[in-house]
Amino acid sequence: MMQRTGHAIAEGLFTDEAEPRLIGGQDRDSGRIVFPCPPGDRFTPVPLSRTGTLWSFTIQRYRPKSPPYAGPEAFRPWAVGYVELPGQVIVESRLANVEFADIRIGMPLEMTLIPLDPDAPEPVLIHAFQPATGPATGVSA
Amino acid sequence: MTAGSNGDVCIVGIGIHPFGRTDALSGLDQGVFAVRAALADAGIEWPDVQFAYGGSDAAGNPDTIVDRLGLTGVQFINVRNGCAAGGSALFSAQMAIKSGEFDIGMAVGFDKHPRGAFNALPAEYNLPDWYGDAGYMITTQFFANKITRYMHEHGISQTALARVANKAFRNAVHAPHAWRREPVDIQTILDAPLVSDPYTKYMFCSPAEGGVALILASEKKARELGKPLIRLKAAAMRTRPPGSFEVFAPSIDIGGGTATATRIASADAFRMAGIGPEDIAVAQLQDTEAGAEIMHMAENGFCADGDQERWLAEGLTEIGGRLPVNTDGGCLACGEPIGASGLRQVFENVVQLRGHGGGRQVPGDPKTAYTHVYGAPGVSAVTILER
Numbered sequence: 001m002m003q004r005t006g007h008a009i010a011e012g013l014f015t016d017e018a019e020p021r022l023i024g025g026q027d028r029d030s031g032r033i034v035f036p037c038p039p040g041d042r043f044t045p046v047p048l049s050r051t052g053t054l055w056s057f058t059i060q061r062y063r064p065k066s067p068p069y070a071g072p073e074a075f076r077p078w079a080v081g082y083v084e085l086p087g088q089v090i091v092e093s094r095l096a097n098v099e100f101a102d103i104r105i106g107m108p109l110e111m112t113l114i115p116l117d118p119d120a121p122e123p124v125l126i127h128a129f130q131p132a133t134g135p136a137t138g139v140s141a
Numbered sequence: 142m143t144a145g146s147n148g149d150v151c152i153v154g155i156g157i158h159p160f161g162r163t164d165a166l167s168g169l170d171q172g173v174f175a176v177r178a179a180l181a182d183a184g185i186e187w188p189d190v191q192f193a194y195g196g197s198d199a200a201g202n203p204d205t206i207v208d209r210l211g212l213t214g215v216q217f218i219n220v221r222n223g224c225a226a227g228g229s230a231l232f233s234a235q236m237a238i239k240s241g242e243f244d245i246g247m248a249v250g251f252d253k254h255p256r257g258a259f260n261a262l263p264a265e266y267n268l269p270d271w272y273g274d275a276g277y278m279i280t281t282q283f284f285a286n287k288i289t290r291y292m293h294e295h296g297i298s299q300t301a302l303a304r305v306a307n308k309a310f311r312n313a314v315h316a317p318h319a320w321r322r323e324p325v326d327i328q329t330i331l332d333a334p335l336v337s338d339p340y341t342k343y344m345f346c347s348p349a350e351g352g353v354a355l356i357l358a359s360e361k362k363a364r365e366l367g368k369p370l371i372r373l374k375a376a377a378m379r380t381r382p383p384g385s386f387e388v389f390a391p392s393i394d395i396g397g398g399t400a401t402a403t404r405i406a407s408a409d410a411f412r413m414a415g416i417g418p419e420d421i422a423v424a425q426l427q428d429t430e431a432g433a434e435i436m437h438m439a440e441n442g443f444c445a446d447g448d449q450e451r452w453l454a455e456g457l458t459e460i461g462g463r464l465p466v467n468t469d470g471g472c473l474a475c476g477e478p479i480g481a482s483g484l485r486q487v488f489e490n491v492v493q494l495r496g497h498g499g500g501r502q503v504p505g506d507p508k509t510a511y512t513h514v515y516g517a518p519g520v521s522a523v524t525i526l527e528r
Binding site for chain 1: 257260261262263269270271272273274275276277278279282285286287289290293334335336337338339390391392393394395397
């Protein structure tokens with residue numbers, strides 16, 4: 001796992017493990033899993049699978065408006081998609097450490113954390129998925 | 142639902158302020174313009190209007206329009222329902238007449254949005270702040286993700302997306318109320334800068350400005366006014382079912398993404414009208430992006446998933462095709478003033494059913510017309526008109 005400095009963008013979003021996992025919410029009655037875990041006592045927090053496959057994707061080619069976007073003024077396009085975590089749920093996530101042209105629906109992915117602003121000294125960390133067979137370290141280019 | 146003792150609710154007056162950018166006029170001004178046009182079209186005066194429902198997302202409270210139209214004491218209810226605001230206003234207006242409480246009333250929508258993409262805030266959708274902070278609170282991102290999955294599952298090409306945009310701008314040439322009225326060829330659309338892959342800039346509509354007003358009356362009142370009877374046979378508004386994939390979704394159920402608010406609103410509207418998709422002569426389908434029109438062709442029951450590739454290649458949704466879709470260029474060419482957009486579709490259908498479409502008139506004397514809107518966070522409204 002990569003060396004990380006910085007802090008999570010929100011509490012309760014992913015686990016504080018060396019290999020972090022997203023935290024979903026499981027409906028106490030139906031067993032249905034959603035992400036993120038909603039507040040209240042209907043849902044029980046559950047760690048989600050670190051690995052999954054790509055369900056869909058796009059490239060964000062323009063800087064989102066602020067508010068609400070809290071990222072840096074400098075903008076480089078990023079990949080974002082939905083990752084199917086087997087038997088659990090499909091989660092929305094940035095895609096990291098992959099060339100845009102190499103992204104394919106169905107590709108195996110694993111979770112990582114990336115900085116919202118790569119140039120920040122104490123970056124805010126957000127969740128992302130990267131190719132499961134790809135580089136084990138480093139930060140999204 | 143069948144018509145009560147009062148017969149069908151009819152649309153007896155229509156008015157529109159051209160969509161696009163009108164810097165000199167507020168959203169309210171454009172609403173006033175549309176109302177006056179609709180009153181004139183119906184041959185009535187403002188004091189004749191017994192009630193109104195109004196939608197506006199970003200141009201202030203719709204009921205403030207009474208300051209400009211006259212303080213008649215009219216009942217005026219504001220509707221705020223995302224992209225379904227217009228459809229919800231129309232639904233409510235027809236219920237008021239169906240109930241027998243009123244004979245004649247109005248549904249009005251107007252809006253004026255800042256340039257650029259909509260900047261929705263997480264709290265407005267009961268989402269945590271991090272979702273917006275991290276750059277997920279973007280409608281274009283959702284639409285692109287949704288069509289990427291759909292193209293993968295059903296074999297739709299990027300060229301099909303371009304065909305939809307190309308048709309929109311060609312149709313809009315003949316629609317005086319449209320905003321973007323210059324034809325754009327398919328290659329130019331494909332070669333334009335990407336906004337969110339696979340969509341280029343011509344494949345997304347833009348937030349815009351405009352106003353639309355519709356005067357509704359009981360069948361009895363419509364006969365008194367001597368207007369052609371454009372009957373509102375169905376108006377349905379629905380929210381999302383389980384397992385759907387909607388705007389601003391941090392997660393989706395496994396196997397989800399096929400059930401939609403549109404499918405249930407559409408099925409209900411056809412049930413109310415007692416007809417099926419094969420009976421519709423012209424359709425206005427929500428096309429905030431080119432792929433939306435494609436997906437909505439299937440979600441509204443007009444073709445099977447995947448058939449759109451052939452339908453578009455063969456021109457079946459052109460003005461002279463089997464099912465003309467978005468005859469005024471839709472949202473792609475008109476832009477999307479949220480409060481007015483759904484009512485624009487109904488305006489266009491009334492124009493078509495009256496045979497007043499000019500260069501964009503659907504041939505063959507159409508008798509049935511269909512509208513559909515879709516919006517965040519999973520709402521849909523459908524109408525069916527008959528003449």
